[in-house]
Amino acid sequence: MSNMKSVYGQAKDNYTLKVRLKSGILVAWFVILTFICLLPIYILIINATRSSTEIANGISFIPGKSLFQNFNTLFHNVNYNTVYNVGIGYKNSFTITGFATVFTVFFSAMTAYGIHVYDFKLKEISYTIILLVMMVPVQVTSAGFVNFMLKLGLTDTYWPLIIPAIAAPAVVYFMRSYMKSSFPLDIVEAARIDGCNEFRTFISIAIPMMKPAIAVQAIFAFIASWNNFYTPNMILISSRFKQKTLPMMISAVQASDKFTDYGAIYLAIALSILPIVTVYILLSRFIIAGVALGGVKE
Amino acid sequence: MASGARRRIKSISYAKWGYLFIIPFFVVYFFFQLWPLINTFILSFKDYTGDQTVGLANYKALLRGVGTKVMGDNGEVSFNIGDRTARVIHENFLHAFGNTVILWLGNFIPQIILSLSLAVWFTDAQLKIPGKGFFKVVMYLPNIITAASVAVLFLQLCGEAENVPGSLNLFLHKIGVVSQDPVSEKYDSIKFITGVWQSRGVVMFIQTWMWFGNTMIMLMSGIQGINPSLFEAAAIDGASSGQVFRKITFPLLSPIMAYTLVTSMIGGLQMFDIPFLYHNDPNHRSDNLKTIAVYIYEYFYDQTDPKMGFAGAASVLLFFVTLFLGCIAFYLTRDKDEIAKKKQRKKIEKQNKLKSKQFGGLSL
Numbered sequence: 001m002s003n004m005k006s007v008y009g010q011a012k013d014n015y016t017l018k019v020r021l022k023s024g025i026l027v028a029w030f031v032i033l034t035f036i037c038l039l040p041i042y043i044l045i046i047n048a049t050r051s052s053t054e055i056a057n058g059i060s061f062i063p064g065k066s067l068f069q070n071f072n073t074l075f076h077n078v079n080y081n082t083v084y085n086v087g088i089g090y091k092n093s094f095t096i097t098g099f100a101t102v103f104t105v106f107f108s109a110m111t112a113y114g115i116h117v118y119d120f121k122l123k124e125i126s127y128t129i130i131l132l133v134m135m136v137p138v139q140v141t142s143a144g145f146v147n148f149m150l151k152l153g154l155t156d157t158y159w160p161l162i163i164p165a166i167a168a169p170a171v172v173y174f175m176r177s178y179m180k181s182s183f184p185l186d187i188v189e190a191a192r193i194d195g196c197n198e199f200r201t202f203i204s205i206a207i208p209m210m211k212p213a214i215a216v217q218a219i220f221a222f223i224a225s226w227n228n229f230y231t232p233n234m235i236l237i238s239s240r241f242k243q244k245t246l247p248m249m250i251s252a253v254q255a256s257d258k259f260t261d262y263g264a265i266y267l268a269i270a271l272s273i274l275p276i277v278t279v280y281i282l283l284s285r286f287i288i289a290g291v292a293l294g295g296v297k298e
Numbered sequence: 299m300a301s302g303a304r305r306r307i308k309s310i311s312y313a314k315w316g317y318l319f320i321i322p323f324f325v326v327y328f329f330f331q332l333w334p335l336i337n338t339f340i341l342s343f344k345d346y347t348g349d350q351t352v353g354l355a356n357y358k359a360l361l362r363g364v365g366t367k368v369m370g371d372n373g374e375v376s377f378n379i380g381d382r383t384a385r386v387i388h389e390n391f392l393h394a395f396g397n398t399v400i401l402w403l404g405n406f407i408p409q410i411i412l413s414l415s416l417a418v419w420f421t422d423a424q425l426k427i428p429g430k431g432f433f434k435v436v437m438y439l440p441n442i443i444t445a446a447s448v449a450v451l452f453l454q455l456c457g458e459a460e461n462v463p464g465s466l467n468l469f470l471h472k473i474g475v476v477s478q479d480p481v482s483e484k485y486d487s488i489k490f491i492t493g494v495w496q497s498r499g500v501v502m503f504i505q506t507w508m509w510f511g512n513t514m515i516m517l518m519s520g521i522q523g524i525n526p527s528l529f530e531a532a533a534i535d536g537a538s539s540g541q542v543f544r545k546i547t548f549p550l551l552s553p554i555m556a557y558t559l560v561t562s563m564i565g566g567l568q569m570f571d572i573p574f575l576y577h578n579d580p581n582h583r584s585d586n587l588k589t590i591a592v593y594i595y596e597y598f599y600d601q602t603d604p605k606m607g608f609a610g611a612a613s614v615l616l617f618f619v620t621l622f623l624g625c626i627a628f629y630l631t632r633d634k635d636e637i638a639k640k641k642q643r644k645k646i647e648k649q650n651k652l653k654s655k656q657f658g659g660l661s662l
Binding site for chain 1: 416
């Protein structure tokens with residue numbers, strides 16, 4: 001009896017040890033990966049606080065003392081503040097991104113609602129079309145798009161960057177799936193009996209009920225629009241500095257030969273990613289959950 | 299009276315509201331996406347500036363490197379792609395396509411290995427790993443950072459100048475890989491920007507760095523969708539983690555893996571920001587990183603000699619490749635239960651028909 005017990009105990013100990021060992025090795029590996037993920041960003045932040053000569057002399061993991069000096073160079077030196085102006089960049093990017101995000105979520109919710117709630121002849125066809133066009137990449141249509149915008153005289157305006165946000169097939173698809181699972185049609189019936197008009201039903205009943213889906217999609221729409229470099233770069237073609245978005249300014253930093261102060265360059269890059277990283281830190285839980293949802297739907 | 303009222307209620311149709319709700323989407327879609335797509339097709343049959351129709355000349359040049367001559371009404375040559383120009387364009391196109399494939403493969407293979415292994419470990423209930431949430435958040439972080447900023451950041455980190463190299467070369471100097479000339483104090487730095495494979499390697503690394511977290515989370519949710527009792531049964535039967543992976547996780551995950559593969563291919567075809575910005579010389583983009591998207595951009599915006607026709611034709615070819623891949627993705631993710639149900643329904647209908655035939659076509 002005691003012999004058996006000791007055998008089982010040993011096996012159990014063995015098993016626990018094995019699991020512990022494996023977990024330990026894996027955690028070490030994850031820590032290394034975490035390190036690799038954060039290292040470029042960490043060096044970016046450190047170098048933004050160091051002077052140009054310090055950066056040229058070697059790497060360091062301790063912050064320097066030249067942050068204010070770098071700020072000064074970036075904001076007051078004419079060679080620098082005519083290429084990269086973070087204030088103007090933020091303003092332009094926020095204007096475009098803000099409108100585009102609101103349009104994307106509002107009109108996608110509206111389209112999904114229209115398809116979900118009403119019965120009409122073209123219902124199935126229109127939904128199939130939306131599914132089909134979900135995959136067409138922007139690079140394919142860009143030549144024709146820019147050519148068309150040139151003809152309309154809309155290049156160098158924000159319209160071609162904001163209005164297309166209304167038609168976001170992937171977001172419609174997501175919202176439709178969400179409504180299927182958590183928006184009963186009885187509510188619409190009840191609202192009708194109470195004499196609520198159709199549009200008001202959508203605004204004051206459907207939208208509040210879809211808040212979780214809207215929030216997730218708004219975050220993703222915001223990130224996508226904020227990070228977009230391709231379309232603005234094709235549409236805002238004049239050299240007018242005042243209307244450039246933040247990613248375009250960063251690309252101008254790279255193209256400029258007057259930007260020679262390394263500390264200022266690193267600070268410029270750091271400032272360009274600051275808003276998006278802040279948003280991510282605040283909302284990371286929702287973002288991760290949203291990505292996982294995307295994985296399930298597909 | 300009552301029946302009249304009922305008829306009236308029945309005839310209230312809300313269909314027009316349905317159309318009203320979806321019309322903004324379709325109007326905007328038509329003007330800003332569908333028409334541009336058609337316009338791209340039209341452009342692909344036009345000459346350099348988009349004025350004159352030249353038939354398949356652009357496709358001929360792109361795909362086969364053959365020139366075309368078009369005669370105008372007055373007998374003069376109104377359009378001409380010389381054979382030599384056509385050959386250059388053809389070679390550039392093939393080169394760009396090759397670059398796209400190389401860069402995609404170089405980031406997809408490490409990415410899928412890393413993401414899959416991480417997803418399996420993160421979902422393994424037997425392992426005790428603290429701080430899973432933290433690891434996930436950190437690993438997804440690179441994905442949300444502006445790609446343009448990432449490109450410029452890596453350009454700084456990988457600087458290769460002899461007198462002031464970037465942080466990476468300085469680090470390599472510190473650990474003794476990169477040497478420094480004691481007299482001139484110049485570094486023998488590795489050409490991370492101008493070197494063919496070095497620069498490609500950096501771009502592949504950036505792409506992997508940015509996307510492995512995203513793929514990992516997608517695969518994790520796929521694994522979590524597998525019936526947990528299968529894993530429990532395997533554990534009770536004493537299966538090793540390798541066996542569980544080979545016999546359960548991998549086969550059941552393969553539709554999602556295939557989907558990831560196809561969407562990653564579509565994404566790879568669009569690769570633009572990083573290859574476009576990752577170069578030293580402001581006036582000359584690196585040929586080794588020129589992807590199809592960069593190629594289209596360059597032909598479209600060639601300041602001295604715009605070649606809209608080629609840009610259009612290359613876009614159309616890209617469209618068909620994407621369409622093909624998209625159809626595969628669509629096929630892989632179709633609702634299998636739904637299809638099985640439909641088949642069953644048809645079978646029952648057939649049987650019913652056969653039955654009714656037995657009775658001479660009389661419905662009983």
